[in-house]
Amino acid sequence: MNNIYNDKAFYDAYAQMPRSKDGLKAAGEWHQLQPLFPPLQGKSVLDLGCGYGWHSRYAADQGALSVLGIDLSERMINEAMRRTSAKNISYRVCSLEEYEYPECAFDFVFSNLALHYIADLDFIFKKVFQTLKSGGIFLFNIEHPVFTAGINEDWIYGEDGMPAAWPIDNYFYPGERQTIFLGQCVAKQHHTLTQILMGIIHAGFALEHIEEAQPSKEMMNVAGMKDEMRRPMMLLVRARKV
Amino acid sequence: MNNIYNDKAFYDAYAQMPRSKDGLKAAGEWHQLQPLFPPLQGKSVLDLGCGYGWHSRYAADQGALSVLGIDLSERMINEAMRRTSAKNISYRVCSLEEYEYPECAFDFVFSNLALHYIADLDFIFKKVFQTLKSGGIFLFNIEHPVFTAGINEDWIYGEDGMPAAWPIDNYFYPGERQTIFLGQCVAKQHHTLTQILMGIIHAGFALEHIEEAQPSKEMMNVAGMKDEMRRPMMLLVRARKV
Numbered sequence: 001m002n003n004i005y006n007d008k009a010f011y012d013a014y015a016q017m018p019r020s021k022d023g024l025k026a027a028g029e030w031h032q033l034q035p036l037f038p039p040l041q042g043k044s045v046l047d048l049g050c051g052y053g054w055h056s057r058y059a060a061d062q063g064a065l066s067v068l069g070i071d072l073s074e075r076m077i078n079e080a081m082r083r084t085s086a087k088n089i090s091y092r093v094c095s096l097e098e099y100e101y102p103e104c105a106f107d108f109v110f111s112n113l114a115l116h117y118i119a120d121l122d123f124i125f126k127k128v129f130q131t132l133k134s135g136g137i138f139l140f141n142i143e144h145p146v147f148t149a150g151i152n153e154d155w156i157y158g159e160d161g162m163p164a165a166w167p168i169d170n171y172f173y174p175g176e177r178q179t180i181f182l183g184q185c186v187a188k189q190h191h192t193l194t195q196i197l198m199g200i201i202h203a204g205f206a207l208e209h210i211e212e213a214q215p216s217k218e219m220m221n222v223a224g225m226k227d228e229m230r231r232p233m234m235l236l237v238r239a240r241k242v
Numbered sequence: 243m244n245n246i247y248n249d250k251a252f253y254d255a256y257a258q259m260p261r262s263k264d265g266l267k268a269a270g271e272w273h274q275l276q277p278l279f280p281p282l283q284g285k286s287v288l289d290l291g292c293g294y295g296w297h298s299r300y301a302a303d304q305g306a307l308s309v310l311g312i313d314l315s316e317r318m319i320n321e322a323m324r325r326t327s328a329k330n331i332s333y334r335v336c337s338l339e340e341y342e343y344p345e346c347a348f349d350f351v352f353s354n355l356a357l358h359y360i361a362d363l364d365f366i367f368k369k370v371f372q373t374l375k376s377g378g379i380f381l382f383n384i385e386h387p388v389f390t391a392g393i394n395e396d397w398i399y400g401e402d403g404m405p406a407a408w409p410i411d412n413y414f415y416p417g418e419r420q421t422i423f424l425g426q427c428v429a430k431q432h433h434t435l436t437q438i439l440m441g442i443i444h445a446g447f448a449l450e451h452i453e454e455a456q457p458s459k460e461m462m463n464v465a466g467m468k469d470e471m472r473r474p475m476m477l478l479v480r481a482r483k484v
Contacts, residue, residue, distance in 0.1 A: 146388055146410060146413070149473075151407055156398070156407070156409065164409075165393055165398070165407075165409030165410065165411050166409065166410040166411065166413075167398065167406075167407030167408065167409055167410075168388060168407065168408040168409075168410060168472070168473050169407050169408065169472050169473070170471070170472055171388070171408075171471070171472060171473050171474055172454075172456045172470075172471040172472070172474070173471065192454055192474070193435070193452065193454055193474070193477075194452065194453050194454045197449075197452040198451070198452065198453065201449075201450070201451070201452075206448065207439075207443075207449045208443070209440070209443070210435065210436065210439040210440065210443075211436050211440065212414075212434055212435055212436045214414045229412070229413070229414040229415065230410070230411050230412055230413060230414070231391075231410050231411070231413050232413055232414070232434070232435070235435075
């Protein structure tokens with residue numbers, strides 16, 4: 001997993017994104033992600049790639065007994081700590097690959113927009129299964145295979161300078177893709193849909209929900225949101241350890 | 243559901259496709275589809291959109307007690323009958339929408355490359371659930387959302403005349419798409435991945451397998467097959483009535 005979120009210039013650019021400044025309500029996927037959270041009253045929660053801690057704090061607000069947020073970026077963890085007063089939330093600088101995933105320790109494991117930086121999804125899925133209690137829920141949001149298979153993760157533009165089509169190539173050659181994100185060259189990992197969903201099934205989970213993020217009606221006036229109807233960018237998946 | 247497969251010119255062009263002339267082994271997806279069939283010894287089977295009856299005959303060869311193949315195209319059904327000698331296979335001219343789906347009648351319902359002609363997938367999924375016995379399997383192969391959301395279901399070509407990218411647009415506007423297939427204008431139905439998989443879940447099924455078709459190594463020498471690695475064309479789904 002690369003640590004671009006610890007790069008000062010990238011971190012500063014990230015801080016200017018609407019979702020960084022205004023939190024969950026400014027995230028185009030939140031209106032679909034929120035209803036997929038299970039009841040969290042008294043539950044133990046693990047947040048993989050917690051960033052500023054928006055979702056960790058949301059989980060605590062929902063009554064979670066304890067929340068652990070991990071992130072590879074020390075800058076992110078420092079910012080999460082700065083923003084968090086709740087005593088039942090703890091944060092830790094740690095990669096998703098290196099975390100120890102204690103057996104049957106959590107009721108709910110969550111990950112928002114972190115897994116497309118992971119080369120070996122199967123490894124993480126098995127570890128999440130291990131660390132969940134029986135009946136526990138794994139909810140994640142990952143960049144959609146259509147998005148990660150996009151050429152340079154960008155549109156083809158028409159002569160008018162507007163997006164003309166979303167170009168896909170080399171779909172069945174998963175692995176690292178160099179993209180331009182927030183003005184920097186960022187390596188992401190393309191996974192096919194098969195890899196994502198069969199990875200979940202092979203880890204032992206039951207698939208409960210698969211949903212592609214699309215903007216809410218209320219968001220359609222935000223600049224660029226209409227183009228979000230033209231190709232899927234994020235895939236939301238909820239699975240249960242049965 | 244349109245009845246293009248009953249059109250004489252289209253039907254004649256279809257007859258020249260490798261999969262029409264050489265059957266299952268000439269179909270690029272068969273090496274992935276075949277392992278998803280459950281054991282069929284003594285089982286009752288329904289084949290939705292049976293075409294020439296290749297899969298109906300395969301099911302009978304696997305020991306199925308009875309097989310019913312339905313297809314909207316009378317030409318297809320006549321050809322299926324002409325090719326079939328097995329007494330435990332019956333064929334019927336009938337659309338997927340109009341079939342009566344008797345309750346708890348089948349152990350296995352199968353559909354190959356027919357569902358992307360269906361506007362209301364939810365309706366068919368509910369009917370299939372109804373007609374399956376408890377524990378029964380629904381296995382289908384449908385054109386992939388990436389394929390049906392392709393602009394005119396065709397590549398963008400470079401100056402050298404070769405495919406340069408697979409262009410996607412209007413992904414979140416499902417419904418009818420006009421495509422050119424076998425030299426004719428053919429209406430297909432674009433469904434998002436969310437619609438396909440949540441339709442299955444909402445109908446009551448448990449998702450067992452989701453797999454995108456990609457060519458086998460042996461097929462990579464066939465003309466055009468290398469381009470099949472560049473974007474997904476078919477989605478294979480197996481679900482169980484639990």
